[in-house]
Amino acid sequence: MPETNDGWFREIDSKDTISVSLKVSKKLFEGKSKFQDIKIIRNPEFGNVLILDDGFQTTEFDEFLYHEMLVHVPMATHPNPQEVLIVGAGDGGALRETLKHPVKKVVMVELDGKVIDVSKKFLPSLSNGAFEDKRAEVIVGDGADYMAKCKNRFDVIILDLTDPIMDEAKNLYTPVFFKNLFGALKADGVFSMQGGCKFFRSDLIKNYSFVPVSQFFPITKVYLCDIPAYGTTWPLIIGSKKHDPEKPRTLKISGLKCYNTDYHKAAFKLPNFLAQALYG
Amino acid sequence: MPETNDGWFREIDSKDTISVSLKVSKKLFEGKSKFQDIKIIRNPEFGNVLILDDGFQTTEFDEFLYHEMLVHVPMATHPNPQEVLIVGAGDGGALRETLKHPVKKVVMVELDGKVIDVSKKFLPSLSNGAFEDKRAEVIVGDGADYMAKCKNRFDVIILDLTDPIMDEAKNLYTPVFFKNLFGALKADGVFSMQGGCKFFRSDLIKNYSFVPVSQFFPITKVYLCDIPAYGTTWPLIIGSKKHDPEKPRTLKISGLKCYNTDYHKAAFKLPNFLAQALYG
Numbered sequence: 001m002p003e004t005n006d007g008w009f010r011e012i013d014s015k016d017t018i019s020v021s022l023k024v025s026k027k028l029f030e031g032k033s034k035f036q037d038i039k040i041i042r043n044p045e046f047g048n049v050l051i052l053d054d055g056f057q058t059t060e061f062d063e064f065l066y067h068e069m070l071v072h073v074p075m076a077t078h079p080n081p082q083e084v085l086i087v088g089a090g091d092g093g094a095l096r097e098t099l100k101h102p103v104k105k106v107v108m109v110e111l112d113g114k115v116i117d118v119s120k121k122f123l124p125s126l127s128n129g130a131f132e133d134k135r136a137e138v139i140v141g142d143g144a145d146y147m148a149k150c151k152n153r154f155d156v157i158i159l160d161l162t163d164p165i166m167d168e169a170k171n172l173y174t175p176v177f178f179k180n181l182f183g184a185l186k187a188d189g190v191f192s193m194q195g196g197c198k199f200f201r202s203d204l205i206k207n208y209s210f211v212p213v214s215q216f217f218p219i220t221k222v223y224l225c226d227i228p229a230y231g232t233t234w235p236l237i238i239g240s241k242k243h244d245p246e247k248p249r250t251l252k253i254s255g256l257k258c259y260n261t262d263y264h265k266a267a268f269k270l271p272n273f274l275a276q277a278l279y280g
Numbered sequence: 281m282p283e284t285n286d287g288w289f290r291e292i293d294s295k296d297t298i299s300v301s302l303k304v305s306k307k308l309f310e311g312k313s314k315f316q317d318i319k320i321i322r323n324p325e326f327g328n329v330l331i332l333d334d335g336f337q338t339t340e341f342d343e344f345l346y347h348e349m350l351v352h353v354p355m356a357t358h359p360n361p362q363e364v365l366i367v368g369a370g371d372g373g374a375l376r377e378t379l380k381h382p383v384k385k386v387v388m389v390e391l392d393g394k395v396i397d398v399s400k401k402f403l404p405s406l407s408n409g410a411f412e413d414k415r416a417e418v419i420v421g422d423g424a425d426y427m428a429k430c431k432n433r434f435d436v437i438i439l440d441l442t443d444p445i446m447d448e449a450k451n452l453y454t455p456v457f458f459k460n461l462f463g464a465l466k467a468d469g470v471f472s473m474q475g476g477c478k479f480f481r482s483d484l485i486k487n488y489s490f491v492p493v494s495q496f497f498p499i500t501k502v503y504l505c506d507i508p509a510y511g512t513t514w515p516l517i518i519g520s521k522k523h524d525p526e527k528p529r530t531l532k533i534s535g536l537k538c539y540n541t542d543y544h545k546a547a548f549k550l551p552n553f554l555a556q557a558l559y560g
Contacts, residue, residue, distance in 0.1 A: 010301065017325035020511060021290070021299045045297035062480065065551065200342065200508055224506075226513045226551070228480055231300060233506045233513055258551040266546035271345065271506070271538040 009041055009049075011056050013231070014165060014197065020056065020231035022046055028122055033114035040122040046229060048122050050091055052115070055163075060125055062228045063093050066194075068259040069225040069267065071097035074156050074192040074238055076248035076264060081155040083107075085184065087143030089160035090115030092127025098158065099133050100253045106136050107154075113140040144177050150184035156192075157185060163196030164208045173212060181239075182216040188242040191217075195235030199224055202277035205235050210278050213239045221245050222278055223267035235274075236267075289321055289329075291336050293511070294445060294477065300336065300511035302326060308402055313394035320402040326509060328402050330371055332395070335443075336509045340405055343373050346474075346514070348539040349505040349547065351377035354436050354472040354518055356528035356544060361435040363387075365464065367423030369440035370395030372407025378438065379413050380533045386416050387434075393420040424457055430464035436472075437465060443476030444488045453492060461519075462496040468522040471497075475515030479504055482557035485515050490558050493519045501525050502558055503547035515554075516547075 010021040022043045029040035039051040047060030058066065071094055075081050082104045086094050090110040098106050110116055116138070119126055131138055139146065147157075159181075164173045181191060195209045205222060214220035217239030227234045238245045246268050250261050270278070290301040302323045309320035319331040327340030338346065351374050355361050362384045366374050370390040378386050390396055396418070399406055411418055419426065427437070439461075444453045461471060475489045485502060494500035497519030507514045518525045526548050530541050550558070 008299070015325055017303050017323055018508070019288070019301045019303075021301065023297050023299075043297055045295055065480075198508060199506065200345075226479065226504075228298070228478060228512045231511050232508045257553045260549075260552055260555075262549040263551055266549035269540075269542040269546035271543055272540055273537045275540075 009051065011054065014163075015201075018231065020229065022049060022056070022059075022229065029118060031114070031118070033112050035112045038114060038118055040118065049229070050115075050119060050123060056229045058091050058093060058123070058126065059229045060123060063091070063126060064257045066225060066227050066234070067093035067097045068256055069223070070094060070160065070192055070194065070236060071158055072251060072253075072256070072259040073223060073236070073245060073248070073264055073267070074158065074190040075101050076251050076261070077190045077238065077240060077243050077245040078155050078188070079243065079249060083154050085109070085147070085150070085154045085157045087147070087157065087159050087161060089158070091119040091123055092116070092130050094158050094160050095136060095138075096126065096128050096130040099130050099135060101251075103135060107139065108136060109139045109141055109143040109146045111140070111142055116140070144172065144180065147177075147184045148180040152183070152186055154185055154189060156190050157181060159191065159193035161193070163194070164212075165196045165204050173208070175212070175215065178212055178216050182241075185241060190238065190240045190243060190245070192236055192238045195222065195237055197235075198231065199233040199235050199274065202274050205274070206277050209235070209237045213237055217241065219244060221268060222270065222274070224270065225267065289331065291334065294443075295481075298511065300509065302329060302336070302339075302509065309398060311394070311398070313392050315392045318394060318398055320398065329509070330395075330399060330403060338371050338373060338403070338406065339509045340403060342508045343371075343406060344537045346505060346507050347373035347377045348536055349503070350374060350440065350472055350474065350516060351438055352531060352533075352536070352539040353503060353516070353525060353528070353544055353547070354438065354470040355381050356531050356541070357518065357520060357523050357525040358435050358468070358470045359523065359529060363434050365389070365427070365430070365434045365437045367427070367437065367439050367441060369438070371399040371403055372396070372410050374438050374440050375416060375418075376406065376408050376410040379410050379415060381531075383415060387419065388416065389419045389421055389423040389426045391420070391422055396420070424452065424460065427457075427464045428460040432463070432466055434465055434469060436470050437461060439471065439473035441473065443474070444492075445476045445484050453488070455492070455495065458492055458496050462521075465521060470518065470520045470523060470525070472516055472518045475502065475517050477515075478511070479513040479515050479554065482554050485554070486557050489515070489517045493517055497521065499524060501548060502550065502554070504550065505547065
């Protein structure tokens, strides 16, 4: 549901039973790209907020929680990631975190160039100069097509895309998509993606994320991340060909606001109902 | 903020920047006690919802997450809890979980008898017969006064009370209150309480919960719990005279939907910003 008339922007989730609202202190941008509706609002606590098709995407205040956990968990799972692919993530947050590692090359493929432009202007702390890094190659194009052409190339792939449970995503998260993702990774590659729904909906997580990934990846695990603007703990999925995500190496990156090795390991410890739904 | 006119009940949090709404499929009860306004609504996903003074208190669907973590973490920290005091918790959920342990006696002191009556009627799964257990003594009265009269009596105390950051709570969570709480515990006693605000507000957690508790308890720690109806991860506080909450014994209780020993330990692993705010 779009903006309400009382100075709040409300996102109603897919089940239409619970919703999160953020107060709007200022409307900063409203426009349409070829692919989606894009809005930027300002909130007194969360700062500038990116809204895509009336769903909260990220906020200046809480984005570090999501981006650090989406990126550093697979990066710490891999012993020496040098070549990384990011699909989606037009706001630049995932690229910024990935470039904190001593990587050789990061390719980022975002479908909607307008999201990159709007984010650079209204959410500059998200990319924080990452788009200008010499190790980054930013392609405006279809990430699924891009992965289909890559074979055995990347150490880590990070997906930051549409919620997998959305109707619009049915044609994206197909078996062919995951097969190509698997093929684009090297023999010990790792990838991460967000689970697309609140953590207590274990059936949705299982059916739309966990099972499709586990068809291809011998090690498939769910870990939890706190995203205040999404209104509850959020599941992330990691697929790994060889390395155990619960045995990360210690990162040598200073100044992280969320991620640490203990928190990484703890994120994989699930409440009983979720562990039972996923792992039986 | 009270109910909106569009079939949703919205709770606006103390900072007036983010809010959670639950859809109202039916209004079941509305009344006032001597102490507060009490409402019960039904939500298609969360079931019956207890609302006190226009704040979500607990829901049939997600209450197990909060109650299991509030109760079993201190109970597993103590090596052999026999005498337990619960203050507040009129819905009966904390009493139900406590009685799953082989305790001798649980005293529960709830200020508002009407909350007990309304909860028994509209949220029967919360207490699930616990009020009739022979080991339970339920007192309608002032828990702070009760603790002031107890010396060296309880192994575990569980507080399930007003948010500590609310204005109304200033006269409750005083140094005398925590001194009496400390005095009511035995020499190796443990207590838990909820932190009263979203987990990302580290200053509020520190100033209103962590510091006041740590004035008295040599071991004071914050752990995290997922409460969907509160709109994000929620901090719980544990104060212990002797036993380390991060070294719990393994419980022999079957059928728990959330709590397990790994999840208990993981709950104490905090994101950097919160660990730094609390522990320096």
